[in-house]
């Protein structure tokens with residue numbers, strides 16, 4: 303019997319999330335600048351006689367442990383392509399905030415895929431793994447790849463981006479999650495009757511990333527879903543203000559939220575801002591992390 307396999311997968315923050323108009327298929331065209339951050343989930347695949355999922359960590363009671371979990375779907379898609387039964391015990395050790403806009407579910411799917419590929423010796427090529435990731439969800443390919451990348455299409459068409467140095471972040475975890483489809487629907491409602499420009503990556507932002515220039519990146523950070531997330535969760539404005547008052551270079555909602563992200567000058571500032579954010583009473587927990595981080599990796 304094969305030995306269990308563990309894969310570590312990073313969270314992401316979107317340093318730019320430019321959202322275009324809704325497409326006929328309901329998705330939105332994006333210019334999505336992904337940056338992997340050093341907060342990780344670990345997915346372990348072990349031999350089993352059925353498909354089973356268990357999880358540990360904060361808020362795992364909010365994760366489905368049945369076949370609707372994206373990690374289970376990853377195992378099923380890989381098994382179906384290779385004509386084998388999707389029998390595996392997937393254990394997810396969660397450190398990425400649940401339903402927080404940091405691609406935790408996508409990370410678990412990418413991790414499960416890589417772990418099952420190793421456990422079952424399916425020998426899938428990188429291209430095949432990326433195809434399965436894109437089928438699973440718009441953010442899943444980036445969870446596999448990590449680093450930094452520009453995502454076009456619905457976010458799944460990736461071009462790697464150079465990153466010239468470490469960036470330091472504080473993340474404020476809010477109460478409860480936000481549904482990504484609900485945030486996109488709110489974006490559609492807020493932009494109704496308005497011309498939504500085609501999404502483009504900001505050259506100044508890409509230059510700041512490539513140079514490792516935190517001040518430049520802070521000036522260029524942008525999230526077109528932020529207004530929609532704030533409309534659904536007005537109290538997040540107080541969290542953003544508290545982080546800025548505590549000395550963050552910039553503050554924004556992470557992806558579709560409700561986690562908020564604060565870019566800070568260095569690791570010492572991250573600890574300070576995290577402490578002040580928690581003391582402000584405007585969030586439930588804080589996490590500090592640096593970027594970039596590698597993609598899904600076998601332990």
Ligand code: C5P
Nearest residue numbers: 328329330439440441456457482483486
């Ligand atoms: O691709 P994924 O399953 O993660 O997307 C979840 C939901 O987010 C979609 O059903 C859609 O409502 C919304 N979405 C979107 N445009 C994108 C990505 C996601 O409208 N580019």
